[in-house]
Every structure is written in structure tokens, then in C-alpha cells.
Amino acid sequence: MNVSETSPETTTAQSTSWLEVRAEFLRRINERVWIPGEAIPNEAELAQELDCARATVNRALRDLAEKGLVTRKRRAGTRVKLNPPAHVTLQIPIYREEIEEKGMAYRHVILQREITIPPNVIRHRLDLAEGSMALSITTMHLGDGRPYALDQRWINLSTVVEAASCNFDRISPNEWLVQNAPYSHGDIAFFAENASQTVAEHLGVNSGDALLVLDRLTWRNQSSITTTRISFAPGHRILTGI
Numbered sequence: 001m002n003v004s005e006t007s008p009e010t011t012t013a014q015s016t017s018w019l020e021v022r023a024e025f026l027r028r029i030n031e032r033v034w035i036p037g038e039a040i041p042n043e044a045e046l047a048q049e050l051d052c053a054r055a056t057v058n059r060a061l062r063d064l065a066e067k068g069l070v071t072r073k074r075r076a077g078t079r080v081k082l083n084p085p086a087h088v089t090l091q092i093p094i095y096r097e098e099i100e101e102k103g104m105a106y107r108h109v110i111l112q113r114e115i116t117i118p119p120n121v122i123r124h125r126l127d128l129a130e131g132s133m134a135l136s137i138t139t140m141h142l143g144d145g146r147p148y149a150l151d152q153r154w155i156n157l158s159t160v161v162e163a164a165s166c167n168f169d170r171i172s173p174n175e176w177l178v179q180n181a182p183y184s185h186g187d188i189a190f191f192a193e194n195a196s197q198t199v200a201e202h203l204g205v206n207s208g209d210a211l212l213v214l215d216r217l218t219w220r221n222q223s224s225i226t227t228t229r230i231s232f233a234p235g236h237r238i239l240t241g242i
Contacts, residue, residue: 068084090240092178096175128224146233150230153228153229160225188216191213192213195208195210199231
């Protein structure tokens, strides 16, 4: 891993990110350098081997533990999980393409757009400093003029500065972000939720109807990009690969 040449005081330990360390650990797990059930070297040994800070190693291992790839116990150390979870392959869909592939004419409508201080739950989710501004934008995706999905989104303007000046009239925030704000990782949840009065009115359903909802948060390294909640019209299905 390269050392920055901008300052003689800069060291590899300072410049190596936990994401780089995590990638190396993943390689060792996937290539069976570290076999399932095996204890791996301790944090101090790994930090010395990779010439990075011990805190960087700790952060990488915590992330792998959260993903169920390793187990960590005090005094017993860290082991590669014997039966790691199976993974599915998910891509962020572009709803224009999804709708057009179904043979329908696509259109999107911006229902609300405002740069404002987000509520605390959004601020914490995006890891924003108190008082930071973010872009709140709500989009309706339509197929043949009928509601397809309601996209309620917040965008971190510290990470995606250009979003502040984009009105999204010609391209939806969903498609614009895929093209202009590449992400390194994220979290996603699917669940059923009863439609609120507002969501029901937008999607043309009854208040309280059960809807499929997608909740997603994406990051570029250690900076959040966007958090979005997408409520789909009844009958929506999501297909993925394993």
C-alpha cells in the first residue's frame, strides 16, 4: 500500500484506510488463506504486518463481524465463521429502465424539493454534524401514467455537492445519483408497511394498505451519499440473484 509523498511525516499507518484493510481480510477469507473456523492473528500482529494502526484493523474486523464473516470474543480472539451467511447480488435499480423494460412509458414528477436542516433521525443516519443542510426530495415514478414507486430521499450535500444545483426535471434523483455519485457500500432493508395517508394518496391506494417498502443508505467510503425510502405500488416484485 503506497505512502503519500505530500509530507515526510505521513506514514503508511496514517494513509491506509480500514476499507483497504477489510478488502485484504476479505481476500484471505475468500481464497481460504484463513479457513472457516480458524483463529486469525491478533490485532497487534495484523497491524504490524500491514503497517497500519491497530484501530484500523479493529474497524475492519468489526465490519466483518457485523456482516457475519468472523466471530469475535474477548480473550478467545477472532475466528473465521464456520458457516458464513449466504449473500445475494443486489444492484441499485434505475426505475426508468425497470419501467421501460415492462413495456410502459416512463415519467417522473418531483413532488417536493428543499435544502434544509434534516430531522435528527436523518441527521444521525447520514452522520451529519448538527446544523448541516441536506437536500430533501420526493419523486413519483410513473409507468403509463400510473404510480409505480414513491421515492422519499435525503442527499448529503457535503458528499454530493452538485446535487444542490440540479433541479432533476429531466433526470430523476435515482438515475442521476447512479451516474454521478458512485458508492462503495451501503445498507438495504425490505419490509411490508401499511400506507400512511400521504403515501396512499400519492400511490392511489387506501390508507392502511400493505405496501412493499425499500429503505436504503449508501456511502462513499466513510461519507454518506443518500438515504431513501421507496414505497412501491401494490403487486411489485423484486428479483435478484444468489
